[in-house]
Amino acid sequence: MTNVKRGSQALIQSMINQQVKYVFGIPGAKVDQLFEDLKYSDQPNAPKLIVARHEQNAAFIAAGIGRLTGKPGVVATTSGPGVSNLVTGLMTATAEGDPVIALGGQVPRDDLARYTHQSIPSKELMSVASKSSVEVQDSNNLSEAFTNAYSTAISGKPGASFISLPSDVLSGNVTRPEMQKLQAPEQTQTFAKTLTQIVKMIQNAKLPVILAGMRASSENVTEAFHNLLAKVSLSVVETYQGAGVISHKFENDYFGRVGLFRNQIGDTLLKQSDLVIAIGYDPVEYEARNWNVEHNDQIINIDTVAPELTADYQPDMVIESDIASTLAALTDALPEDYQLSQSAVAQLAKLREEFDGQNDVKTDAKPGTMHPLDIVNTLQTKVDDDTTVTVDIGSHYIWMARHFRIYRPRHLLFSNGMQTLGVSLPWAIAAKLVRPNEKVISVSGDGGFLFSGQELETAVRLKLNIVQLIWNDGYYDMVKFQEQAKYGKIAGVKFGPVDYVKYAESFGAKGLRATNASELAAALDQAQQEDGPVIIDIPVDYSDNIELKSALLPDLLN
Incomplete structure (x- = not known):
């Protein structure tokens, strides 16, 4: 007798066969069958469903899994804007070599050609942000589509694979057996x-x-x-x-x-x-x-x-x-x-x-603020070789890249290909899931942090002891100092203040503030003793950012 399954069940079994541990995402009507079957699966090795607060951040978390493990992270979203919100995350993953599989809900097949609720050309949209983009038209093809997406995501230069899933394909019957675990290809040798x-x-x-x-x-x-x-x-x-x-x-x-x-x-x-x-x-x-x-x-x-x-x-x-x-x-x-x-x-x-001698320079910050090198050097004393440090984009990112040392690969994470704002906290969530017994520290500016700061709730819900540093100066400073160098004036880089200690507390996290090296050292020690995430707000003085562009060639200031 043929063993009949729903399409979503066959898809989950395919994930199990490839040893996928998590699915990150946002629910919706076009993908709810998959979410229901993930939540109530009787399979002991079924991936754990983790709900995020934004599709872009869910993609960032999945990409973090990919970068840290070399195996694709999986993100699942509903149709329409649920899919379109994935673009930045998948584009970043593809540019920066992080394997990801994105599952996007889609309207039923008989609505694909209609101008109807949340109907967008998902496959075509994602073709420019991912290595491969397909739409499954038959439930029996789901396992093959997922396995090929997995293979594509890890082959050559890793990146994102996208699968569009019409809702009736997820709920349809499958009679075909699932694909088994991929075998590692034979590696070529040099003559x-x-x-x-x-x-x-x-x-x-x-x-x-x-x-x-x-x-x-x-x-x-x-x-x-x-x-x-x-x-x-x-x-x-x-x-x-x-x-x-x-x-x-x-x-x-x-x-x-x-x-x-x-x-x-x-x-x-x-x-x-x-x-x-x-x-x-x-x-x-x-x-x-x-x-x-x-x-x-x-x-x-x-x-x-x-x-x-x-x-x-x-x-x-x-x-x-x-x-x-x-x-x-x-x-x-x-x-x-x-x-x-x-x-x-x-x-x-x-x-x-x-x-x-790069780090041995005089630092003289304004009262109540810290010099970037003092932050970097203090942080350096509080990490070990097992610590994972994730870094967002901003002036802090340049200081960290130049002066912060790490001695194990993929323990200091940067977005350098796309320089995408907001990656740090989602990547830190991925790191704490992959390395639960190791320290994880996320470093952001006050501009980039609020691109994904809502995922602090996800970290609280999962009880992840992530330490989030926020270098706080009230500007999109990486743009600010380059504008100042190019034009002698700035435009469009100032924003209003946020009390990040209260912000942390409103999510059920711990909020601390540090205005000098001793306070930061004490805050870092305290943060490691907490059960969940901790935000440390650090007022920073970027007056010495001129050092970041010293000897810079004029044609490269962009």
């Missing part, structure tokens, strides 16, 4: 001839430098990367999304991060290098027209995907294969006695002295 050529290029280079990008930050790639550095000492520059690929053991090889403005130690080193080895680098992180203005003598591109070629980025060698296995093979191929020349060592020592 010995290619490895020999790479070794010669490294040996002949006067100052080889590694540029570690977003796809260098997976656990297996980082392990292979560390094995390489254990054998040969090579200077490393991280992108923002490559943050943490350098561990404590290899700190002497670390020369900072690059992204946004071309005025960092890492930019200087890339400019001086005659061989850049780009590992898992994606141009959306930091375009080559910024760091390769003078066009380096040679570039090797090691990645799982083909690079985007431009006038500023034409690698002399492209290795398109599994990054970890390529690095392992390269480590074996490099001779034991390889070392940099004395002139290169002296050149790096000079840069090292300048780099190590």
Whole structure:
């Protein structure tokens, strides 16, 4: 006898087969069958349904799951505006390599061609924000559609997959068996001839430098990367999304991060290098027209995907294969006695002295406020290697990217491809779900925080001990200081005050305020003792933001 299921039940079983643990979303009439079956499933491994307060934030949380685990997070919303509110979240995930599967409710099939309630061309809308976008027309295709969406989301450069689900497809009968767990594909290997050529290029280079990008930050790639550095000492520059690929053991090889403005130690080193080895680098992180203005003598591109070629980025060698296995093979191929020349060592020592002095500058904030570096340095003393720190967009994001250290990959999260406001708190929720026994700290400005601040209720409901720092100055300051530099005046960047301590308390969270380093240190200690989320409001003095654009090239101030 055929085992008949509803479409939504077959979809849930497909999630179970791919080991999906959570579904984040907002309910609605066109997707309520899925929500009902998730809530009342008798399957012990059924994903947990977590209701968010906005579809965009639900997508951000799902993307956070994807970035932290390498496996797609799942978001489900109703039709019409429920789907359209996903666009920013999916666009950000696709640009920044975070695997996500979005399930969008849709009107019944016989209403698709009608101008009716909440009927929009969802599949077409999402085709520009995701790697794949399909609409299921038969309940028996649901499992196949989900499994293919999963495969697409994790393949090549990860990103978002979207599935439009007409309500009658979710409630329709399914007789076809569900797809089983995906098998990991066989990884391609690098040819010995290619490895020999790479070794010669490294040996002949006067100052080889590694540029570690977003796809260098997976656990297996980082392990292979560390094995390489254990054998040969090579200077490393991280992108923002490559943050943490350098561990404590290899700190002497670390020369900072690059992204946004071309005025960092890492930019200087890339400019001086005659061989850049780009590992898992994606141009959306930091375009080559910024760091390769003078066009380096040679570039090797090691990645799982083909690079985007431009006038500023034409690698002399492209290795398109599994990054970890390529690095392992390269480590074996490099001779034991390889070392940099004395002139290169002296050149790096000079840069090292300048780099190590970046945080040792005089800070003089207005009374009742904190200097950005004092906030960063205080926070640095209160984290350990297991702490996950999520960072929103704003002036604080530049200070954090330049000065805050982290020693494990995917423990310091930035939105650098899209620079999307509001990601920090949703990502922190994802981090606390994935890493429940580790500290999670979210860092936002007062502008970006209120893009997703309503998810504080979600964190309270889930009893997640997330510490949310708010750098408070009353402006969209990242825009403000750039306008001041370009025009000598500002426009459209001022907004009114919010009492964030009372805001926290109104949600049932703890609210604290810190106006100096000792108060912030005490607040961070207190926050870790609470059962749920804590907001720490920090009045900040951004007067020294001029330091963020020092030596900035005029054509790059944008």
